[in-house]
Amino acid sequence: MRLFANYGIVLEFPNVQTCCGQPAYNSGYWEEAKAAAKTIISAFADSDFVITPSGSCAHMVHHYVEMFKDEPQWQEQARKLQGKMFEFSQFLVGVLGIKDLGAHFPHKVTYHPSCHGSRLLGVKSEPMELLRNVRGLEFVPLPFAEDCCGFGGTFAIKMADISGAMVSEKVDHLIETEAEVLVGLDMGCLMNIAGNLRYRNQPVRVMHLVELLYEGVSNSNEHAANGA
Amino acid sequence: MSTQQTALKGTVKERAQLALNNDFLRQAVRFTTERLRSGKLKAAEEHGNWDEWRERGRQIRLHTIAHLDYYLGEFATNARENGVHVHFAATAQEAIQIGLAIAQAKEAKSAVKSKSMVTEEIHLNQALQSLGIEAIETDLGEYIIQLANEAPSHIIIPAIHKNRYQIAELLSEDAGEQLPPETSVLAGYVRKKLREKFLQADIGVTGCNFAIAETGSIVLFENEGNARMVSTVPKTQITFMGMERIIPSWADLEVMATLLPRSATGQKLTVYMSGISGPKRADDGDGPEEMHIIILDNGRSLQLGDPEFQELLNCIRCGACLNACPVYRHIGGHAYGGTYSGPIGAVLTPALKKNVAEWDDIANASSLCGACYEACPVKIPLHDMLVSLRRRKVEAGHGNALESAGMKGFAGVMSSSKVYHSTLKLGKLGQKLVVRDGGIPAKIGPLKGWNSHRIAPSIAKKLFRERYGELKAELGQQVKANAEVEQRMQQWLKGRQDGGISHE
Numbered sequence: 057m058r059l060f061a062n063y064g065i066v067l068e069f070p071n072v073q074t075c076c077g078q079p080a081y082n083s084g085y086w087e088e089a090k091a092a093a094k095t096i097i098s099a100f101a102d103s104d105f106v107i108t109p110s111g112s113c114a115h116m117v118h119h120y121v122e123m124f125k126d127e128p129q130w131q132e133q134a135r136k137l138q139g140k141m142f143e144f145s146q147f148l149v150g151v152l153g154i155k156d157l158g159a160h161f162p163h164k165v166t167y168h169p170s171c172h173g174s175r176l177l178g179v180k181s182e183p184m185e186l187l188r189n190v191r192g193l194e195f196v197p198l199p200f201a202e203d204c205c206g207f208g209g210t211f212a213i214k215m216a217d218i219s220g221a222m223v224s225e226k227v228d229h230l231i232e233t234e235a236e237v238l239v240g241l242d243m244g245c246l247m248n249i250a251g252n253l254r255y256r257n258q259p260v261r262v263m264h265l266v267e268l269l270y271e272g273v274s275n276s277n278e279h280a281a282n283g284a
Numbered sequence: 285m286s287t288q289q290t291a292l293k294g295t296v297k298e299r300a301q302l303a304l305n306n307d308f309l310r311q312a313v314r315f316t317t318e319r320l321r322s323g324k325l326k327a328a329e330e331h332g333n334w335d336e337w338r339e340r341g342r343q344i345r346l347h348t349i350a351h352l353d354y355y356l357g358e359f360a361t362n363a364r365e366n367g368v369h370v371h372f373a374a375t376a377q378e379a380i381q382i383g384l385a386i387a388q389a390k391e392a393k394s395a396v397k398s399k400s401m402v403t404e405e406i407h408l409n410q411a412l413q414s415l416g417i418e419a420i421e422t423d424l425g426e427y428i429i430q431l432a433n434e435a436p437s438h439i440i441i442p443a444i445h446k447n448r449y450q451i452a453e454l455l456s457e458d459a460g461e462q463l464p465p466e467t468s469v470l471a472g473y474v475r476k477k478l479r480e481k482f483l484q485a486d487i488g489v490t491g492c493n494f495a496i497a498e499t500g501s502i503v504l505f506e507n508e509g510n511a512r513m514v515s516t517v518p519k520t521q522i523t524f525m526g527m528e529r530i531i532p533s534w535a536d537l538e539v540m541a542t543l544l545p546r547s548a549t550g551q552k553l554t555v556y557m558s559g560i561s562g563p564k565r566a567d568d569g570d571g572p573e574e575m576h577i578i579i580l581d582n583g584r585s586l587q588l589g590d591p592e593f594q595e596l597l598n599c600i601r602c603g604a605c606l607n608a609c610p611v612y613r614h615i616g617g618h619a620y621g622g623t624y625s626g627p628i629g630a631v632l633t634p635a636l637k638k639n640v641a642e643w644d645d646i647a648n649a650s651s652l653c654g655a656c657y658e659a660c661p662v663k664i665p666l667h668d669m670l671v672s673l674r675r676r677k678v679e680a681g682h683g684n685a686l687e688s689a690g691m692k693g694f695a696g697v698m699s700s701s702k703v704y705h706s707t708l709k710l711g712k713l714g715q716k717l718v719v720r721d722g723g724i725p726a727k728i729g730p731l732k733g734w735n736s737h738r739i740a741p742s743i744a745k746k747l748f749r750e751r752y753g754e755l756k757a758e759l760g761q762q763v764k765a766n767a768e769v770e771q772r773m774q775q776w777l778k779g780r781q782d783g784g785i786s787h788e
């Protein structure tokens with residue numbers, strides 16, 4: 057919110073919103089997912105743009121159209137929502153054309169592209185562009201970055217051991233990079249990776265791109281204030 | 285075969301556990317899938333127009349499957365004109381019966397086989413052996429797993445779960461002498477041994493990669509040359525093929541021959557590609573005197589007309605989805621419990637049987653990351669199909685009672701933000717007991733599995749929805765108008781109204 061305020065944009069948080077319904081949808085409970093979907097559709101009916109910090113939630117909205125194939129009114133609404141729904145970096149770079157926020161973040165950073173955001177939603181270059189323009193940031197590529205971290209929502213609970221093997225492999229690669237910070241675009245994956253890091257007592261800091269940029273912009277402001 | 289029964293025992297979860305505890309298996313599978321996967325990526329990149337060709341491949345497959353009855357008819361007519369005996373089998377048993385009847389009529393004592401997943405699907409080897417007919421696999425990988433009395437654990441690399449040392453052990457036992465774990469020596473031994481078998485065999489059994497409708501021909505892709513031996517030396521050839529293997533023309537084969545080897549192993553071309561249009565003719569130097577093609581349905585036609593699963597029939601069995609799958613990499617093929625493993629197996633096996641309940645948790649063994657779809661040369665949306673399977677299971681009333689109650693609660697909570705908010709608050713109260721350093725390490729309730737590998741985060745002390753009001757008031761004064769940004773947003777909105785710009 058603070059970031060966007062700098063560009064004259066007021067973010068509304070309709071308090072009536074809940075969850076996009078993906079946990080129910082992916083587990084096969086479509087009726088239950090529809091209940092959540094209707095809440096979301098109504099909550100954002102009057103917004104021009106809808107921004108989410110999770111590529112996975114943004115992509116979930118793409119399923120709404122199919123889910124409501126027998127309810128044309130809702131389907132129409134769903135189509136509208138899909139047209140105005142953006143993942144955070146997609147909105148910033150794609151719509152607003154902002155690639156450089158003037159952030160300063162002097163750390164070694166690596167990036168995990170979450171599956172739903174990058175593979176299904178197609179958000180690939182945007183976060184990289186934003187990171188490239190952060191001063192002082194040293195970027196190290198993550199080996200096998202595209203591999204799933206093993207989160208998969210309820211998968212992590214139902215198939216805990218398979219998921220555990222996947223997240224451990226992801227964290228092995230992360231440790232190899234010797235990065236101080238892992239940045240990503242999806243809270244689910246980040247929570248998963250952060251959980252495994254903590255379990256293994258690894259000090260890597262896990263941040264959402266928004267957090268990193270915000271901290272970076274604050275750093276620059278402080279810099280300027282001190283310098284003046 | 286007994287091993288296939290063993291493989292099927294228990295749940296996916298239990299079978300996966302066996303694999304996860306088997307370091308040899310995990311290392312072997314990881315090593316080879318990584319090699320194949322990076323080979324494929326490199327080949328796709330070198331190709332230059334990979335995505336266009338994928339789309340061409342998809343269109344060819346979509347078209348063929350939409351008109352499958354027509355092309356199957358054309359294929360059968362042309363093959364018969366070439367002198368081939370064409371049989372249709374509705375079920376696995378029927379296919380076996382037809383195959384065995386041919387073998388018995390020929391008084392066959394032995395059969396050599398080139399790699400064929402369809403014969404694995406119908407368990408042909410066991411049937412032949414029950415009649416006292418020796419069935420020998422001649423693909424190196426298949427030969428190895430046949431010795432181990434196991435089922436293939438990968439569509440194109442049957443013995444992917446075994447390392448060099450394990451293979452050397454198996455082959456040494458077969459040879460009755462100690463063979464060194466060197467690939468060239470091991471392959472040399474098998475080659476020599478198989479040569480005798482080829483010469484003795486009464487019947488050659490092959491699979492079929494593609495069947496060309498316009499000429500009634502079958503096409504085999506292979507790297508070892510064994511399929512050529514199988515289809516030229518024995519007097520009788522029996523080819524088993526799934527009814528969906530058809531493509532209309534040789535021109536279409538060009539696209540498939542571009543997609544298949546690259547996707548499977550990263551090879552630009554397969555080492556041997558044989559087109560077979562019938563038995564030996566008068567002036568042919570070699571070839572079988574008699575040729576049969578058995579076309580198998582076994583649940584395939586059940587997908588026709590099913591909007592969610594028809595595309596399954598587009599599969600060209602390249603194995604790329606297995607190599608790309610992060611779940612397959614950790615649990616290998618046997619954990620899937622069926623002939624076909626990996627993402628394609630997780631969907632195909634229950635779909636062929638139209639029996640989701642029996643395959644209970646197989647569709648759950650996926651994080652839905654979509655790597656399979658991205659790897660697939662004909663763009664089959666396997667991740668969406670897995671969700672459809674889960675939904676059908678729930679709709680059929682085979683959901684898990686606890687989960688089902690939970691999801692009903694989910695719907696109740698998520699359809700009202702008030703309830704959602706108070707649930708979060710309640711959660712905050714509840715977690716007071718278990719939070720340590722801002723995380724929840726205790727292995728309790730549904731967090732048990734999660735916390736065996738991680739520490740769960742706790743709910744924030746102050747929820748964003750609680751902070752939003754203050755934040756908005758604070759920022760109200762700070763919002764700096766930015767003309768350029770404003771203009772871009774207006775432009776986008778206008779574009780949307782005109783129906784021009786869309787980011788879908």
Ligand code: SF4
Nearest residue numbers: 599600602603605660
């Ligand atoms: S589903 Fe696609 S990637 Fe998997 S085996 Fe079939 S064609 Fe290959």
